[in-house]
Amino acid sequence: VQLQASGGGLVQTGGSLRLSCAASGRTFSRYGMGWFRQAPGNERDFVAAINWSGGSTDLSDSVKGRFTISRDNAKNTMYLQMNSLKPEDTAVYYCAARAQIWMYSGYDDPNKYGYWGQGTLVTVSS
Numbered sequence: 070v071q072l073q074a075s076g077g078g079l080v081q082t083g084g085s086l087r088l089s090c091a092a093s094g095r096t097f098s099r100y101g102m103g104w105f106r107q108a109p110g111n112e113r114d115f116v117a118a119i120n121w122s123g124g125s126t127d128l129s130d131s132v133k134g135r136f137t138i139s140r141d142n143a144k145n146t147m148y149l150q151m152n153s154l155k156p157e158d159t160a161v162y163y164c165a166a167r168a169q170i171w172m173y174s175g176y177d178d179p180n181k182y183g184y185w186g187q188g189t190l191v192t193v194s195s
Contacts, residue, residue, distance in 0.1 A: 070095040070184050074164045077189030080154055088149040090164030090186055097145040101169045104149045105179050106160035115177035117149060121170035154193045161188040
């Protein structure tokens, strides 16, 4: 599966952005999906994950209550709605897919994902 992330940009503190991840090449609903982010000098950190149907999700503690992950299998697209953005949310955001449709252990581990998008930069100004 090929992944293309988009929707990043520059936003002020407290603002909102919606990231999209468009998939192509394979049946989208056969993959569990995730969002990760990487700030300069940092490791790639888990942000959110979603199962094949969208019925099960999880988010990191740092974004709970502010971000929402969703997917539309008919459009082969996953989304990350980001509200109340903070400067510490500044990073390159990556979408990823793995051949595990359920939310079993490992969904927060980037090493468990075999497919990655190119990343989209989110910059939150203070």
